[in-house]
Amino acid sequence: MPALAAVTAALALGLAACGGDDEPSSGGNASAGSANEELSGTIRVDGSSTVFPFAEAAGELFNEEQPGVQVTVGQSGTGGGFEKFCAGETDISDASRPIKDDEEAPVCEKAGIKFEEVQVANDGIAVVTNKSLTVDCLTVDQLKAIWEPKSKVNNLEDAGDGLPASPLKLFGPGTDSGTFDFFTGAINGEEGSSREDYEASEDDNQLVTGVSGTAGGLGYFGFSYYEANVDKLNLVAVGEDAASCKKPDSASIQDGSYKPLSRPLFMYPSDKALQRPEVKAFMEFVVNNYADIAKAAKIVPMTDAQAQESKTEVDKLAGVQ
Amino acid sequence: MADASLASGVRLVRTPTPRSRFEAGVKIALIAASLVSVLTTLCIVGSLLFETLSFFGEVPVFDFLFGTKWSPTFAGEQASFGVLPLLWGTLYLSLIALAVAVPLGLLCAIYLSEYAPPRIRKTIKPVLELLAGVPTIVFGYFALTFFTPAILQALGVEVGVYNALSAGLIMGLLVLPTIASIAEDAMSAVPQSLREGAFGLGANRMQVALRIVFPAALSGIVAALVLGASRAIGETVLVLVAGGQSPNLGADPRESYQTMAAFIASIARGDIPTGSIEYKTIFAVGFTLFVLTFVLNLISIRLVRKYRQVYE
Numbered sequence: 001m002p003a004l005a006a007v008t009a010a011l012a013l014g015l016a017a018c019g020g021d022d023e024p025s026s027g028g029n030a031s032a033g034s035a036n037e038e039l040s041g042t043i044r045v046d047g048s049s050t051v052f053p054f055a056e057a058a059g060e061l062f063n064e065e066q067p068g069v070q071v072t073v074g075q076s077g078t079g080g081g082f083e084k085f086c087a088g089e090t091d092i093s094d095a096s097r098p099i100k101d102d103e104e105a106p107v108c109e110k111a112g113i114k115f116e117e118v119q120v121a122n123d124g125i126a127v128v129t130n131k132s133l134t135v136d137c138l139t140v141d142q143l144k145a146i147w148e149p150k151s152k153v154n155n156l157e158d159a160g161d162g163l164p165a166s167p168l169k170l171f172g173p174g175t176d177s178g179t180f181d182f183f184t185g186a187i188n189g190e191e192g193s194s195r196e197d198y199e200a201s202e203d204d205n206q207l208v209t210g211v212s213g214t215a216g217g218l219g220y221f222g223f224s225y226y227e228a229n230v231d232k233l234n235l236v237a238v239g240e241d242a243a244s245c246k247k248p249d250s251a252s253i254q255d256g257s258y259k260p261l262s263r264p265l266f267m268y269p270s271d272k273a274l275q276r277p278e279v280k281a282f283m284e285f286v287v288n289n290y291a292d293i294a295k296a297a298k299i300v301p302m303t304d305a306q307a308q309e310s311k312t313e314v315d316k317l318a319g320v321q
Numbered sequence: 322m323a324d325a326s327l328a329s330g331v332r333l334v335r336t337p338t339p340r341s342r343f344e345a346g347v348k349i350a351l352i353a354a355s356l357v358s359v360l361t362t363l364c365i366v367g368s369l370l371f372e373t374l375s376f377f378g379e380v381p382v383f384d385f386l387f388g389t390k391w392s393p394t395f396a397g398e399q400a401s402f403g404v405l406p407l408l409w410g411t412l413y414l415s416l417i418a419l420a421v422a423v424p425l426g427l428l429c430a431i432y433l434s435e436y437a438p439p440r441i442r443k444t445i446k447p448v449l450e451l452l453a454g455v456p457t458i459v460f461g462y463f464a465l466t467f468f469t470p471a472i473l474q475a476l477g478v479e480v481g482v483y484n485a486l487s488a489g490l491i492m493g494l495l496v497l498p499t500i501a502s503i504a505e506d507a508m509s510a511v512p513q514s515l516r517e518g519a520f521g522l523g524a525n526r527m528q529v530a531l532r533i534v535f536p537a538a539l540s541g542i543v544a545a546l547v548l549g550a551s552r553a554i555g556e557t558v559l560v561l562v563a564g565g566q567s568p569n570l571g572a573d574p575r576e577s578y579q580t581m582a583a584f585i586a587s588i589a590r591g592d593i594p595t596g597s598i599e600y601k602t603i604f605a606v607g608f609t610l611f612v613l614t615f616v617l618n619l620i621s622i623r624l625v626r627k628y629r630q631v632y633e
Contacts, residue, residue, distance in 0.1 A: 149399060169481050174587075174588075175394040192395070193396070193399070194395075196390075196399060197567065199483065199565055199567050200566055200567075209465070210565075212482075213470060213481070214483075215479065
């Protein structure tokens with residue numbers, strides 16, 4: 001128990017140091033006082049299934065230091081998450097893309113919910129094939145030939161010159177998923193437009209099982225699911241053309257050079273929720289421990305520069321009160 | 322209803338005694354208990370019907386029943402609401418399952434009822450019922466992680482990891498105990514005197530089993546088959562895990578198929594906004610499934626009545 005108290009105190013000091021940047025001594029003392037007492041309450045998080053492992057790991061690690069706070073994490077998809085967020089049902093919305101200014105943001109505005117965008121990690125989509133189907137590089141055009149609406153490509157050799165002949169079995173996320181939106185937008189040019197006759201699942205593990213167990217299996221899902229199953233899958237390099245083909249790894253996803261299938265991941269806390277000490281503490285915890293959380297969640301962490309920007313963002317938000 | 326029966330009870334006993342009051346209370350409790358199931362059924366049908374009707378306000382019934390493409394979650398022109406692939410997937414997987422479960426189940430029932438020595442029967446029957454109690458998700462992962470890779474693919478059958486063959490065959494094993502157990506009960510209930518009469522006329526065991534016991538127990542056996550078929554049609558988790566999620570109108574058992582129940586379960590896992598057309602799709606498919614099993618039950622009641630033989 002003393003150890004726990006010590007950890008809590010240390011965290012409180014850390015937070016105080018963080019939050020107190022703007023105002024010197026008085027603000028620092030006040031937040032140290034409030035964080036010293038054990039926080040309680042429930043933080044409702046929902047949204048992107050890609051951010052889900054990150055948010056879940058963040059909740060678990062946060063719990064070790066604040067056992068009184070319950071963090072519930074859902075995975076309704078980015079769009080579904082914003083829907084609940086703008087209805088005031090959740091405190092933080094996970095998103096694998098920025099909120100849509102023309103569709104989603106106005107709904108929030110109407111409901112009087114203000115929010116801020118905080119980057120928490122990076123994500124890349126891995127294009128993978130079954131081990132027996134060795135293909136090194138697929139260009140955007142070739143991927144498009146396979147995945148565009150009404151595509152009749154059922155053998156890899158029909159997708160472009162120089163590709164091996166192999167019957168294809170396609171696997172991909174369901175239409176609710178942020179990964180689906182991102183991939184179809186980046187490859188087919190329009191979000192949500194895709195051929196329909198592929199094996200769709202909201203459960204990425206089911207896609208891993210499908211591609212790895214089916215001869216001619218080809219699919220796409222979040223890079224973290226590839227990393228967890230490296231030995232079962234063949235990773236395909238992707239690029240605008242054959243020359244720029246690149247296999248995704250942490251570095252190329254972080255700096256965005258794995259084009260066009262890498263992207264930042266966000267959490268959107270609402271202003272109202274941030275006024276609650278436990279939500280504020282959670283967001284500060286996330287940006288301060290981003291590397292540990294990303295490691296636990298097997299997801300690509302932010303670069304130092306990105307983390308600094310997010311910290312500034314959260315500090316600004318916390319200072320608003 | 323309750324009042325009338327209460328009154329008649331009072332008239333019989335003349336004065337309300339504690340005992341008659343107790344009996345009346347018991348009766349009301351029993352009626353209430355049975356009303357719960359009736360009301361639940363009515364509410365389910367009601368809620369299904371409400372959303373289904375609103376679904377058909379947006380999608381023509383004809384397109385739904387006879388359309389051959391199922392892609393309800395896609396946007397705009399790509400959305401298509403033909404339920405035939407799901408219906409076919411459901412029936413096809415059930416057919417594979419029943420092709421396994423019916424012969425094996427009936428042979429098993431005949432053995433247990435007519436051939437097995439009491440001691441063996443006492444061992445096998447509980448094992449069979451144990452199998453019926455195994456959660457279906459266990460069967461699902463048995464098919465996915467063992468049967469498909471270690472049996473089918475090892476034998477050189479070119480199947481994908483999600484396929485109708487594996488899901489259907491394992492579903493057969495799932496349905497088998499239901500059929501075997503109920504059919505065996507029905508055959509054991511045939512009076513011993515019938516068998517003895519036949520033996521007395523010089524019939525051998527197989528003749529007794531097939532020509533005397535089997536026809537006499539037919540109504541119970543039909544009930545067993547229909548129950549097995551209903552279970553196969555409504556089975557969700559197994560096909561969701563092992564059967565795949567591609568709406569498919571083909572006939573190749575090595576392909577992946579989506580059934581109605583699996584569609585409902587898988588789409589309800591994602592996030593679809595309440596009131597959207599995708600949301601209503603769930604109810605329309607649920608209602609179709611309900612009608613399918615309902616018709617099956619009606620047929621079974623007919624058959625059971627037709628073949629029922631009453632012994633004194």
